[in-house]
Amino acid sequence: MRLSTFARTILISISLTGVLLVVLLISLLTGTTVTEVKTLLTGSVQGIDAQKTWTIILSYRLPRTLLAAVAGAGLASAGVVFQGVLKNPLADPYLIGIAAGGSLGAVVSISLFGERWLLGTSVCAFLGSISAVGLVYGLAVARRGRGYVNTVILAGVIVGALMNAVMLLILSLSGSHEKQRILFWLMGDFSLASYQQVLLAAVAVTVGWTLIYLNANRLNLLIVGDDTASHLGLNVFRTRTLFMLVAAMLTGATVSVSGTIGFVGLVVPHAMRLLFGPDNRVLLPAALLGGAAFLAASDCVARVVAYPMELPVGVITTLSGAPFFLYLLVKK
Amino acid sequence: MRWSEATHIYSYAKLLFSRRTPKNFTWLPWRICGLVAVSAILFVPPAKAEPSPKVCVEDDLSRQVCVSAFPKRVISLAPSLTEIVFDLGAGHTLVGRTARCNEPPEVLKIQDIGAYMNPDLERIIALRPDLVLSPESGMRKEVVDRLTDLGIPTFVDNSRTLDEIVYLLSRLGTILGRESDAKTVAQQFRQRRQAVRERVDHVSKPLILFAVGIRPLVLAGGRSFIGSLIREAGGTNVAEDATIPYPKFNMEEVAKRDPDIIIVLNKECREDECFNEWQKHQALSAVRNNQIYQLDADLVARASARIMDALEQLAAIFHPKVFGSGLSVGVNRTK
Numbered sequence: 001m002r003l004s005t006f007a008r009t010i011l012i013s014i015s016l017t018g019v020l021l022v023v024l025l026i027s028l029l030t031g032t033t034v035t036e037v038k039t040l041l042t043g044s045v046q047g048i049d050a051q052k053t054w055t056i057i058l059s060y061r062l063p064r065t066l067l068a069a070v071a072g073a074g075l076a077s078a079g080v081v082f083q084g085v086l087k088n089p090l091a092d093p094y095l096i097g098i099a100a101g102g103s104l105g106a107v108v109s110i111s112l113f114g115e116r117w118l119l120g121t122s123v124c125a126f127l128g129s130i131s132a133v134g135l136v137y138g139l140a141v142a143r144r145g146r147g148y149v150n151t152v153i154l155a156g157v158i159v160g161a162l163m164n165a166v167m168l169l170i171l172s173l174s175g176s177h178e179k180q181r182i183l184f185w186l187m188g189d190f191s192l193a194s195y196q197q198v199l200l201a202a203v204a205v206t207v208g209w210t211l212i213y214l215n216a217n218r219l220n221l222l223i224v225g226d227d228t229a230s231h232l233g234l235n236v237f238r239t240r241t242l243f244m245l246v247a248a249m250l251t252g253a254t255v256s257v258s259g260t261i262g263f264v265g266l267v268v269p270h271a272m273r274l275l276f277g278p279d280n281r282v283l284l285p286a287a288l289l290g291g292a293a294f295l296a297a298s299d300c301v302a303r304v305v306a307y308p309m310e311l312p313v314g315v316i317t318t319l320s321g322a323p324f325f326l327y328l329l330v331k332k
Numbered sequence: 333m334r335w336s337e338a339t340h341i342y343s344y345a346k347l348l349f350s351r352r353t354p355k356n357f358t359w360l361p362w363r364i365c366g367l368v369a370v371s372a373i374l375f376v377p378p379a380k381a382e383p384s385p386k387v388c389v390e391d392d393l394s395r396q397v398c399v400s401a402f403p404k405r406v407i408s409l410a411p412s413l414t415e416i417v418f419d420l421g422a423g424h425t426l427v428g429r430t431a432r433c434n435e436p437p438e439v440l441k442i443q444d445i446g447a448y449m450n451p452d453l454e455r456i457i458a459l460r461p462d463l464v465l466s467p468e469s470g471m472r473k474e475v476v477d478r479l480t481d482l483g484i485p486t487f488v489d490n491s492r493t494l495d496e497i498v499y500l501l502s503r504l505g506t507i508l509g510r511e512s513d514a515k516t517v518a519q520q521f522r523q524r525r526q527a528v529r530e531r532v533d534h535v536s537k538p539l540i541l542f543a544v545g546i547r548p549l550v551l552a553g554g555r556s557f558i559g560s561l562i563r564e565a566g567g568t569n570v571a572e573d574a575t576i577p578y579p580k581f582n583m584e585e586v587a588k589r590d591p592d593i594i595i596v597l598n599k600e601c602r603e604d605e606c607f608n609e610w611q612k613h614q615a616l617s618a619v620r621n622n623q624i625y626q627l628d629a630d631l632v633a634r635a636s637a638r639i640m641d642a643l644e645q646l647a648a649i650f651h652p653k654v655f656g657s658g659l660s661v662g663v664n665r666t667k
Contacts, residue, residue, distance in 0.1 A: 052587070052590075056584045056587050056615075059587075060583050175599070176449070176470075177544075177597075177599045177629075181545060181547060181548075184580065191549065191582070303582060306575075307582060308585035309576070310580045310581065310582050312580075
């Protein structure tokens, strides 16, 4: 019996939510000894140590795990949109210069302003991302939609390269302390996440994803082809603009709180497509939950592997994601 | 071999070994003469420049670095080395320094040869140095190789402990011709070190967190130079077990180990930023007890003779009871 799309969406969402919850639980408990867990569950020992364990979990582990999950969800959903709108399997949230713009913003913030207030770098990174997308989109509009996809991709790559060059320029002129901070930022980092960041990112991802999901049908149409879509009554230009801007906003918000973490936005959508098919109505929730679980798990690994040192989470996402993706590619 | 010599030899060889012999060329004697000439050019060593006494020391790449006695044009490629040259009373021989060198104040009059870790080779060569002092860490190997290839004696330093600094002092004293100054400086160095050691020897060692970066959290580990200073000043390092010198450290583990004293560097943040940043971590007793101190990054990060000031400051922070007010602590204390 073939299930309706709606039923499939529900089923897949429920199972992936289960996966996500398991990942979150494992991540929250990794690093805690068994006895500590028992103490927490039974509440038998109300000593200083139990309190300390709670503090560690609540003020360090929970926010970073949540932030990783939210960032993963945002990147993967944005990836689905970019791959759909640009009809390019290589498209990911970073292709059209968003990451470069965000990096530039962050680098400017770190090296020129220091870090004056907590979210300064985040705000600058967000502004950088948005201005990169604005520039790329402005170019596409200036060409009045002729060869839209190619314009966006080419302009994106060029704008990205330009911003990268400016970023490297600033990097080469800054002191070693700033250099170190910038490098860690570029490799992605959740280690000092705060609830404030989680909240901001969660709001952005929720709003962005909802907007995209409500238009999932239109995204399906866009993939079929511009001509077909417009014959079927879709305002192709307006729809594309909406998708691009919302996805850019999603990515910018994520990049601003987590740094540039590669591979999530590229691989999670592909993996979900291989697993559950190309229908965006199913794909969007799947990417949201899958991305969240994937990045939360990666962050957990990055935190634990070299304990008490930490590895950059971007390295873990690529090292673990690439073989899995290759396996899916061969198998399906 | 000079270029003109090389072209001579080439044209000789072309003439001698070409199949088409020019007419009226009685080739055998000419060829023999030519061969003798060529081999003479090739094998007779060029006349030596007037001999001057050479001083040689081994640098930290285990190479012999030889200079003619009393080098007069020295270039330093690291702030720490610049300071040591001045400590040894050889500041007047410095003709080049990095843009980062700022101690002692008269160093600013010396021409700078580009950024620290990224010096401008052309400017170095243009200054015709007879000795270049370079750090190993942070310096691209190519720079050192290029200088050495150009025949400029290049001493590479990789001091990571106080003992190594003493050793460095004696070698630089030798190569700069300031042996007695080096002995004096090393002697003072040892005395001050011994004084600190005696006073912190029998007191309990507080747990120290030394942050070289706060976002993300990067600590000075047990294998870093700062790590050895912490041990020397009578402290236990939170990140003693880290396998790399400056690890990005897990904040949870910091909370678990709960340091008594937190030290931050002034380069890392402006004004009170670092203090404010740490105020978020009220779970740490160092934060609750206001045990956060800010140190001058130039002081602790440079392996120069001033490192003794840093050591004394650290010891005074770690053991206020032992050192009391007898030692002025040049540190900003949190409000």
